[in-house]
Amino acid sequence: MFRYPTPDDARGAGFAMVTDRFALLLGPGAGEALAAAVWEAMTTPDAAFEDVLSVIAAVGIGALPDFGLVELVDAGSSAVSVAVRGAATIDLHGPQRSSYAGTGVGTWVEGSAQHVAGISLGLGTDARISLLPIGRGVVRTDALEWGMTSHPPVAAPATPVTASPSPAPVPALEDIDPLETVAVDRRTLTASFGPRRTPQPEPEVAEPEIEEPEVAEPEIAKPEVAEPQPEPLARPEPPVELDDSTVLGSRRASAPVAEAPVAHRYVLRLEPGGEYPLDHPIVLGRAPRAAQHPGARIVAVPSPRKEVSGTHVEVRLDEGMLVVRDLGSTNGTIVRDASGEAGLLRSGATSRVSPGAVLDLGDGVLASFESPS
Incomplete structure (x- = not known):
């Protein structure tokens, strides 16, 4: 179970959220609307790490709030994934502290x-007084802790023990010797987050083999097809005298009008x-290499803070559809459609978008699909 300190000013504190798989500390600048949207994403069945990050990133890279996110990946090995931004910090305690x-x-x-035995999340504060438990929910605070950390909570006054025999009490998680954390990793981490809910495949039911009787295929006689006879040559029509009212070319089949290439419709x-026409795939990045993308148009974009990867994203037309593909970028790309709905494209994923969509690569670099001016 996680613990959190009571802030002096709850309205000015951050948002701490705990579910059975996620723990998040969101800075107070995020606001209640974003906090509610993130909580909904965290509590969605089978929510993924990227889903929570997508909701946070939907505000735009330039307006990202401070946050620290932890996901339980595997309870058996006490494995977690983390993401941290701004003034937020995350400390992972165990055989090796990270x-x-x-x-x-x-x-x-x-x-x-x-093999994580303790987790500490903070927003630049070090208030560790009156630590209260939280199993699942949202509270206003600037810190979260779980398990064995270097800052144990203040212990409650000891209760006198009576002479009557009673079973030995189970030691609290906070009183366990840090040297023994490896032995309790699986139990304590599973109890705090809960087992990861993954859909179980339905058991396969073997169907009984039914021997089908062999049926001889009937012989089908092929009908005799008469060889086509050459048609008699048509006599040429006499020349037609055209007058002033005759429409030239009316006796000829009209030639099909070739459609303009789709690539010319968008830039x-x-x-x-x-502006760059989409007559070829376009590769965007801080320093993409032409040799690695033959046939593509290479466009380098500025990124002083290196938020844009060297080779970041590819855009192209595929059968008339606008396609965006992540090229293994570090931070991904925020894809915002014309309605304003946003998602995070990363890890080599591909997405089809509509005209008017805007790509946010970071460092103020925006790309949009529009009609040529």
Whole structure:
């Protein structure tokens, strides 16, 4: 079970959210509307790490709030994945301590660890008085803790023991010797987050084999087809005298009108930058290499804080559809459609978009699909 300190000013504190698989500390600048949207994403069945990040990133890379996110990946090995941004920090305690901080990063920092025996999340504060438990829900605070950390909570006054025999009490999680954490990792981590809910495949039921009787295929006689006889040559029509009222070409079949190439209907408009026709795939990045993308148009974009990867994303037309493909970028790309709905494209994923969609690569680099001016 997680613990949190009671803030002096609850309205000015952050949002701490705990579910059976996620723990999130969201900065107070996020606001209640974003906090409610993130909570809905975290509590959705089979929610993924990327789903929660997509909701946070929907506000735009330039307006990202401070946050620290932890996901239980595997209870058996006490493995977790983390993401941290801004003033938020995450400390993972265990055989090897790992610390993550988002200071000076435009997007966020990600990491993972195994055999985790304790977790500490903070928003730049160190208030560790009156730690209260939270099993599942949302509270206003600036810190979260679980398990064995270097800052144990204040213990309650000891209760006198009576002389009557009673079973030995089970030691609280906070009183366990840190040297014994490896032995309790699986139990304590599963109890705090709960087992990861993954859909179980339905058992396969073997169908009984039915021997089908062999049926001889009937012989079908092929009908005799008469060889086609050559048609008699048509006599040429006499020349037609055209007068002033005759429409030239009316006696000829009209030639099909060739449609303009779809690539000319759309251009990729960069901000900052210019317009690029989609007659070839376009690869965007801080320093993409032409040799790795033969046949594509290579466009380098500025990224002083290196939020844009060297090779970030590819855009192209595929059978008339606008397609965006992540090229293994570090922070992904926010894809916002014409209605304003946003999602995070990463890990090599591909998405089809409509005209008017806007891509946010980070560092203020925006790309949109528009009609040529």
